[in-house]
Amino acid sequence: MATKSVHADDVAMKGGGYYSLTTRGAKDVIDTAIPLVLKAIDGMAPASDAGVFTMSDMGCADGGTSIDMVRAVLEKVRALALSRPLQIVYTDQTFNDYNALFRIIHGATEIESYLKAVEGVFVQASATSFYLPILPPATLNLGFSATAMHWLSAKPGNISNHVHAVGAKSAELAAFAKQGRRDWETILLHRAAELVSGGRLVLVNFCRDEQGRYLGHTGGISMFDTFNSIWQSFVADGTISEDEYLDMTLPQYYRSVEEFTKPLEDPANEVYKAGLRLEEVETRIVQCPFAAEFRQHADPAKFARSYIPTLRSWTESTFFGALSGERALDERREIIDRYYSTYETMVRDDPEGHGMDYVHAYMSVVKA
């Protein structure tokens, strides 16, 4: 099991489309998985069957970040199986922006789609969570997901000393680990039912790696500790209550490699019994694109201005939800604005060491 560091600049923008820096990081992570996905296809010998070849992209968002990965899959299967119908099912939550997704995939934006380049491709979307069955039994050939399955199906409680399970201790940590294990098994069991025999999953998920690194915690200033310390300072200065501090607990869990692989290697586990087996796993770090850009332009204010909105995008609703409903809406908004502006000032005044390197486990799984 090797840890490989990937620089954002190593990954070419093959699609030719425009991506923001935010999207760029997520796309780098997915593009880095392309060799693993292509290897999984080799293992499936797609020319051996004439039926529909179905792939899914679970947690697809608008489909832009995976567009070159999907293109690579479709081109490869098409080259091996000239006349097999190819079906790609994009899946995400009910409130995802599917209008944006279809516009991108059907070529109505500046992002170059694969749809005219590959013959016989059928595109569909599903708004069904990966905690439920998405596709009928035994109809999935290749399931893919990136940077999505760390979101738990439910919050197993609050964490008294931190905003994220990476900072949790003893019984609180155990509750998150348990929820993480159950959720992971639920996800895998549903996929086991969907997969055809010999079908593959390629799953790219936030993890805690062999050296204890995780998102935003790779040697510099720890991002989640910064989130936590600013939130604590809001208690100290009377901005928020102890209860509001406590309620800000992200419903996320970053699994270790062992936690990811156990259900696939333990003959007593339901997932193993359902036929899923680990093919390979490795952890990788993809550098924070904002910090990488800062090393080029060396402008702390520009770095802070570009970096904080991406942190805000996936944390704001949880921070907001933690504030008491007895506060006026405007007051809640003001606290949240002040929270992120505090973080931005901190980065601008002393940028060194800030950043959000991605730490992922890249796994390939086969259905026996």
Added chain:
Amino acid sequence: MATKSVHADDVAMKGGGYYSLTTRGAKDVIDTAIPLVLKAIDGMAPASDAGVFTMSDMGCADGGTSIDMVRAVLEKVRALALSRPLQIVYTDQTFNDYNALFRIIHGATEIESYLKAVEGVFVQASATSFYLPILPPATLNLGFSATAMHWLSAKPGNISNHVHAVGAKSAELAAFAKQGRRDWETILLHRAAELVSGGRLVLVNFCRDEQGRYLGHTGGISMFDTFNSIWQSFVADGTISEDEYLDMTLPQYYRSVEEFTKPLEDPANEVYKAGLRLEEVETRIVQCPFAAEFRQHADPAKFARSYIPTLRSWTESTFFGALSGERALDERREIIDRYYSTYETMVRDDPEGHGMDYVHAYMSVVKA
């Protein structure tokens, strides 16, 4: 072949949800097709196969108007085939509102969805036009479409004396009839490829019926003649040019029953050769919900105010597009506003005979 008149009030709102009057009319048309759809299912003997039962709703919009029809299908197939996976694929154009669709079907609105009531249902959406293959070959059991296939794939020219093909003469009419024939055959050939053997299509489309009636032309004031005469008056008073009059030609064609059925009954036709056969066809009139409501409340201003926006919803973009690009945007907007307000005044001042009764052909088709 019988013509049956259906009153809006005959059709119960089984879903319990809220629908605007606009949506109500479209929903009445679809609910009226439920017996035909259920009969088509009987013909398929769904218990005879254990594979996925797939239905499509082509031109689904937000899925609200067909929700009780889809529920009726799923409940019936589930009752006959207890463990068959059921798949519903909603399809429309790229720029349809799929976010609204998924929110309705996944129960995130006040409209009651079938999703919790029927087990083993997989919901998907496709943004692929019915002028293209939507699903892989031989995977469709039941294809449904309502009030969508009168939109041509391209406008075969302008109509010199009218805004719609219902008013076209000689060569101009022939061009629309030819486009209508080709488009209909294209639609049916793609569906023939998608259908399994024994699969059915239930298609509900605007038509010209045996008595020459069509949408908004059922004995009272003809809606399309009114559209045309107001647009002509705008030429007469110098508001618009002759070219702008001419360019306002809706890319629609209302087929006759003979035009609908010919490709399914002529052994020399490609559609017939592809295995599609007519099971049954009848025309029906569903009363204009606005005019029906006016008969209750007798308030001409209220009638005009509620009726015109629905006409505007499906004609505005074509009227707007007919105006010269040399006019300022605001001027074009003002002309269009004045156009519909002229129509509204006309209805308010003399409401008798106005209305938009729906005239549809309801067809059932089987794949041999």
